[in-house]
Structures are given as C-alpha cells and as structure tokens.
Amino acid sequence: MDNPRANIENLIMEGDLEGLLKGAAEIHGHYCPGLAIGVKAAYIACKRLDIIHSDGMEKIMAVTECNNCSVDGIQYVSGCTLGNNALIYKDLGKTAFTFYKRGGKTGLRLVAKSFSDGSDDPLEKEADALFDKAVKRREELTPEESRRFKKLWEIRSHRVLNAPEDKIFSIETVDEPDVEYAPIYNSIRCSVCGENVMETRVRMKDEKPVCIPCAGEEYRMIVGRGIRNA
Ligand SMILES: [Zn+2]
Ligand SMILES: [Zn+2]
Structure with a gap:
C-alpha cells in the first residue's frame, strides 16, 4: 500500500x-x-x-x-x-x-x-460580535448573519x-518527558452485557468480570469542559 x-x-x-x-x-x-x-x-x-x-x-x-x-x-x-x-x-x-x-x-x-485582541479592524470586531452571539450566547443567527459569520471566520x-x-x-x-508506548491488552467479555472490554477496565462483581457501567462505577470522559467524571 x-x-x-x-x-x-x-x-x-x-x-x-x-x-x-x-x-x-x-x-x-x-x-x-x-x-x-x-x-x-x-x-x-x-x-x-x-x-x-x-x-x-x-x-x-x-x-x-x-x-x-x-x-x-x-x-x-x-x-x-x-x-x-x-x-x-x-x-x-x-x-x-x-x-x-x-x-x-x-x-x-x-x-x-x-x-x-486590540485590533481595531472592523472585520475583526464584526467577527467577534457574531461569535459572541452564535457561540457564547448560543443565539440563533439570521441566515444573512450566518453567511456573514462563515465568511468572516474563513x-x-x-x-x-x-x-x-x-x-x-x-x-x-x-524538555518534554517521553510517555510509554501504548500497551496492548486482551479483551474480556462482560458477564452482564456481553460486550468486550479491555482487561484493565474490567471489574469483578460476584466473582464475575463486568464492565464499568455494569459495575455501576464512575468513569471519566473528555467533554467540552475537559476530563470529567461521568
Ligand atoms: Zn472550529
Ligand atoms: Zn457490561
């Protein structure tokens, strides 16, 4: 290839x-x-x-x-x-x-x-105002504003x-500290939902392997705010 x-x-x-x-x-x-x-x-x-x-x-x-x-x-x-x-x-x-x-x-x-910042270019000001409306305040733009916003953003x-x-x-x-290479793990079947799970994410419940949601445990996810507990 x-x-x-x-x-x-x-x-x-x-x-x-x-x-x-x-x-x-x-x-x-x-x-x-x-x-x-x-x-x-x-x-x-x-x-x-x-x-x-x-x-x-x-x-x-x-x-x-x-x-x-x-x-x-x-x-x-x-x-x-x-x-x-x-x-x-x-x-x-x-x-x-x-x-x-x-x-x-x-x-x-x-x-x-x-x-x-600090630019007095009217195009930049107009772009900032539309950004505030559409993204910060999540307000609906008119079709004309929407076209204009796309253009200014471009x-x-x-x-x-x-x-x-x-x-x-x-x-x-x-000096950026090196991180380890991504390890490869086996998959194990969750005894409750039947889905396969990377072995480091398996929990034991009544001596049987289960995934994190089936174990009812908290987990972390990346959302707009950053890494958060679900
Ligand atoms: Zn973007
Ligand atoms: Zn499960």
Whole structure:
C-alpha cells in the first residue's frame, strides 16, 4: 500500500498551508481561526523538527493542552491522533502544543497568542460580535448573519495562516518527558452485557468480570469542559 499520508506530507513540503487547512476542515467540518492555529502550529513543528514523515506508530508525539478546534488541525497535519496514541491530552485549558521525536533531546512548544485582541479592524470586531452571539450566547443567527459569520471566520482563518509565526505563537524548545508506548491488552467479555472490554477496565462483581457501567462505577470522559467524571 502507498503511504496514506503522502498527500499531506506533500502539502507540508510545499508549504501549502491553504491546502492543509482545506484538508483539516474535511474532518473538522468548518473553517475557523482555531483550526488554522492548529494547522499552522503542526506545520511549523513538522518543518523545524523535521518530522514530516510521521508513520502513525508513535515515533512522533504531539501533546495538546486543550481540546478546542485547533486540535483537529494538529491531528490532521502532524498525523498524531487520539486513535494512534501519538496524541497526549493534558487538560490544562491552554492553546499550547508540544511536539517531539521519541528518543530526541528536546521538543518544540508553541503557545497561541490572542490574535484579534486590540485590533481595531472592523472585520475583526464584526467577527467577534457574531461569535459572541452564535457561540457564547448560543443565539440563533439570521441566515444573512450566518453567511456573514462563515465568511468572516474563513477570512480570519486565512489571516492566521498568512501572519508571521511570532504574531501567532510564542515558540520555545522544552524538555518534554517521553510517555510509554501504548500497551496492548486482551479483551474480556462482560458477564452482564456481553460486550468486550479491555482487561484493565474490567471489574469483578460476584466473582464475575463486568464492565464499568455494569459495575455501576464512575468513569471519566473528555467533554467540552475537559476530563470529567461521568
Ligand atoms: Zn472550529
Ligand atoms: Zn457490561
């Protein structure tokens, strides 16, 4: 089989940030400045650390300190995803990312700066006002406002891509502690619901293996707020 990431790697090598944003939007579902920040951060890291050829086998790791829109840009461009265990999520609420190679000496940490703060550009102000209405207050936009919001969000995304790196990020080299490779565990059948469960998540009830919900235990999940108990 061909390298499944060949297209993405070509876009990185050619410096085609617009192409990368388009690809990332295929999984993200919309164009937004957050997505553009993730795309740009991963692009800068891939270039500087020479980690373009990520193989999805945890040789290259990405650490995200947030779970906002930008993470889809990180996953798409760097190839480090939740599913291939090369994406580590720290629930710190900072739009900050660290990339490193396993066995490498240092990682690169990029922290996003506030992009539109202090801007008196009327387009930025209009975009912020529509964002507050639609996202912060969850109010319905008129069809016209909705079209306008999409357009402004797209414009801002492109501004992020085209801005100088130091306007969008502060960038530093850091020592990022390596994490273990993802272990492989056996599956065990829950004696109540019959579903298969990774063995480290099996509980014993009346001397029989059960899954966490069947045991009635609390578990944790990632939601918009971060990692929470269910
Ligand atoms: Zn988004
Ligand atoms: Zn069960």
